Amino acid sequence: MPAETDCQDCRLRCRPLFVPMTADEIAFMRRFKSGEASAPAGTEILSQGQKSPVLQTVLSGMAVRSVLLEDGRRQVISFVFPGDLVGLHSGLMGEARHSVTAVSDMVLCTFPRGKVWELFSTQPSRAYDLTWIAAVEEHFLGETVATLGQRDARERVAWALVRIWRRLVALGMEDGGSVPFPFRQQDLADALGLSIVHTNRRIVALRQAGLVEITGRRLVMHDHVRLSRIAQLDMDKDDVRPIL
The missing domain is CATH 1.10.10.10 (Winged helix-like DNA-binding domain superfamily/Winged helix DNA-binding domain)
Structure with missing residues (x-):
């Protein structure tokens, strides 16, 4: 089993696509992170209608987010890439409104849902980032609807x-x-x-x-x-x- 990635050494964090984190934010994320999870291709990481005890950031691999209608038809609502957050709706609303299925082998950083309030109460900049991530998802869904x-x-x-x-x-x-x-x-x-x-x-x-x-x-x-x-x-x- 490979050793877990230390937040200080995260290869994604240094990519120009992502906003740099301060030393205090990195220290908090090291405390906030509870571990890592591996998901082989084909694994349902998040199931529509179910609760999830964790939020997860994709460290490597890709997935699809989808909604399943009662008659079995499927609508893919977005593709999931490294750096994306999985389980935000479940973490804040109690249950997942969509499923997330791995299309390649994945590694995900996990954060306990019960500590989300600590993030909002003690790390306002990180809480703002979480809000920003939710806003980005909303913007992308709007672009998808237009498409x-x-x-x-x-x-x-x-x-x-x-x-x-x-x-x-x-x-x-x-x-x-x-x-x-x-x-x-x-x-x-x-x-x-x-x-x-x-x-x-x-x-x-x-x-x-x-x-x-x-x-x-x-x-x-x-x-x-x-x-x-x-x-x-x-x-x-x-x-x-x-x-x-």
Whole structure:
């Protein structure tokens, strides 16, 4: 079993994507953290309708957040990347309103839900960061709604691939023009409100246009600028964000 990562040595914390933490904040997070959990691909980390005793920050690996309807249909509401927080709704509202399922092997830092009040009462800057994380999730869901309502199928697929590409590049996961892509085409289809056949056709068309391709569980970017234009996304860098 690998040794747990000390907050002082966290490789994510030093990425330019994340807001730097002060020495006092790092010391608090070392006390706040209760351990680490491993989750093999396919594990349901958080189950819709159930309570969770912990909040978790993804240290490595990826997952999908999804809502399951009563008739079994699934809506993927977001993709989960290193640095993301899992279990916030369960931690504050008593039960999870969605599920989180690992699509690759994952390691997660765990924080006891019972200590969340200590964070708010003794670490106002960290509490603000938690609020900021919730606001970012709300903003992304708003962008997703706009995508489902206003972008056509080609634009939706381009939007999702650009968003994933930019996030993983910001995390330092780009290698030779490609990033890891453990998601299935069904995951993309369920996120974008498309059939898997339609999703596959749009991906093939984008590949034939020389823009992007998915091969060997890698997302290969050939023309980020053109794909961003199709997705109707500007070229600004993502804002830096806090990490818990």
